[in-house]
Structures are given as structure tokens and as C-alpha cells.
Amino acid sequence: MKKTNRIALGGIMAALSVVCMLLTGVIPMADFTLPALAGLLLVPIVVEAGYKAAWTAYAAVSILSLLVAPSKECALFYVAFFGFYPIVKSLIEGLKSRPLQWVLKFALFNLCAAVILLLALFLFSFPGYREMLEEAWWLLAGGWLFLNAVFLIIDVAFTQIISAYLRWFRPKYILKIFK
Secondary structure: OOHHHHHHHHHHHHHHHHHHHHHHHOOOOOOOHHHHHHHHOOHHHHHHHOHHHHHHHHHHHHHHHHHHOOOHHHHHHHHHHHOOHHHHHHHHOOOOOHHHHHHHHHHHHHHHHHHHHHHHHHHHOOOOHHHHHHHOHHHHHHHHHHHHHHHHHHHHHHHHHHHHHHHHHHHHHHHHHOO
């Protein structure tokens, strides 16, 4: 693929990612879906243009999301996890050891979830969170386990979507459009 085609593809995918983040104000029930979709739109950039272009697109979409996205929570989800996870996922899956891949994925997810939780607590300052941490720690632990189960489902779904892109969409459309 020519350099100009890679730049065009990166611009189109970044613009579509920003559109997804703008839709967070229109579709309020898609707090996780739209940031995840915006992150998945970076996959073609990783495949076709490389990691440097993907990180550049991630940075641009992150800044624009924080500035213009109606839902700052969704922008936080994008910046702190969904935006860079598809890029990092491909790097982690390049490792030979499957158990090590899963350990790194879950470690990364839990670190990002902790950062999101702390930012949400301090930025949005939920009333009564200290009492909740002291009295209902078991509820938070159960919620944390549930989030890890959801992450496992998200990771498998991402893998399936990326595989579909590589096997079906890329040969049928991308390689023909961007010759």
C-alpha cells in the first residue's frame, strides 16, 4: 500500500472513531459499545499502516474525544482502555506463550480498570464512595470479578472481529480500494 493510501486510511478511520465518540451524546446507553467500536476502527490502521500510525491516530482521537465528546465518561473509557487496547492486543498476541498472553491481557485490563475507577472517583467525586469502599467491599469485589469476565468476552469478540477483517473484509474491500 502506498504511503498516501496509508495516510488516507488512517485519516478515515480516525474520523470514524471521532464520529463514534460524538455519538455518545446521541446514544446514551452505548457507554461501552461506542468507545469499543472507536477502538476497533484502529485495527485497519495497525494492519495496513503499522503501529506508529495507529498510535498517532489513537492520540488524535483521544484528544478530540476529550475535547468534543458529549460523554466525558465514554471519552475516559476510550482514552484509558478501548482506544489503545486493539493496538496493544496485537503486540501481546505476538508472544509465543499463550498463558503469558492471558496474564498480560488481564494485568493490563485490571490496571486500566483501576485507573478508570480512581479517575472517576476523583474527577466526578461520587458522594459516599468512602463508606461504600469500607462497608460494601464484597460488592466491589464481585463487581470486579464480573468486569474480568466481561473483559474475557470482549477480548474473544475483538479477536473474532479482527479475524473477520483479515479474512473477509480486507481482501474484498481494503486491498481493492487502496491499490
